[in-house]
Amino acid sequence: MDQDPDAVLLRSGPVIDATGLLLLISTITVFLLPLFIYFPPVPPSQRDALLETHSPIGVKHIKSKKKTTTTSPSKTTIDQLWIYPVKSCKGIQLTSSKVLPYGLEFDRLYTFAQLKSPFPLSTYPSSAEDKLQPQESWEFITQRQFPLLATVTVELFSPDPVKARGKPLYSDASIKDSFLLISFPWQEPGLRGVVSWVAAKLARGRGAVPQKQLVLPVSFPSQDEIESQGYQREEVRIWKDVVSALNMEKDLPRELALYLGVSNRLGLFRVDPGRLREVHRCAPGREEAGYQPVTGFQDAYPLHLLNLSSIRDFSAKITKDENLEQDLDARRFRANIIVDGPEENNPPYDEETWKKVCFKKSDDAEGEKSKPAAATFHVSCRTVRCKMPNVNQDSGFRHPVEPDRSLRKLRDVDEGARLKGCLGMQLTPLFDGEEKLESWVEVGMSVEVGERGGHRYINQ
16 A cells, blocks of 8 residues: 655654754754853862862962073072972962961971881771771871872962852851862773763863862861861871871872872871971070971971072083973972072072071062061071982972982082982071061062071981
């Protein structure tokens, strides 16, 4: 039986040729693409949540250019300021910072540590009540053992009253507190990894990669928070010092140990502000400083100073290869205060003759008038270098020999640290009076050397 041609056409619907199909797809794409760009279909990250009520602190790093008398002031000045809230992770560059007895505010608040034992250990505790055995101990870790720490990003978020206004979903405590955001690259295997890869591109641009994130409080947790979160006060070794600190390993994502390559159990310690390490050796005593110098998770002294003039001179003497930048990156040396100036007034290694230095703000300098106009430091000793400067601070690649080999060869300059390379100086803050132990430093402050003399390093 013959079928009606009109009925066949009605059942099959309109026919779309290739041109029409292409036009339809193009129209849908043009319509949806702006929506995907401005409203990516991915869940908000922890960073997105923080940006609702907080603002990031710090500036984008710009590598300093060589200063000359024709383009720069005649004085040596503070060129850069850096803090490292999590020891051995990426630093945060600032334009100004408060100086406290233990160093710059927010510096080295946390450190990662691994559980060491003469016997094989599980990567994770077996239970919430897991206790250390007598042979086990926590030891801090750095880029020397795990160079990928250099790629772990740390951001500092401070409360923003304008953003927080009218945010009923956030508690008063979460709005008033500052937080650290820890991020590290991580892509799951399989389909989940592909989805996270696509989501990262949509949310943060073509160069973005999937990440894991962790939010940490800046303030030391209260006793109630310690108990409710199950944190433990435990001892951790920092070089030869053993200090009591708060282990917050329960907040760590499991993927972090895998990413870093830590096979032992990984801990996260928060320095206890009531149990700081006393600094002796080359530091000024209580009578000279007016207080007992202390430090937190810094290696040995409260602050580290670096002179770019010295970096340039040292860098020019190193044999470079494809894995070492032509102009050695000062970030490899992880200083807090980096100074620079024309070489006629700031010759290489001049800082090694300083015994007391003052950073002063000029009378016409911009900034809050309530902040102190000067900060004074005791220049305690040279910085004896380990192999950490071998690590590229962008990629986490550890050069097999440089600049450590050249440091030992060219910078064996301290009689107290023979056969070891020295570059940079260790500082101890000095304050006016004992009532308020704080001062302020800013980029652009001039460097005035109060006293000069020799240095001899004293080992721990």
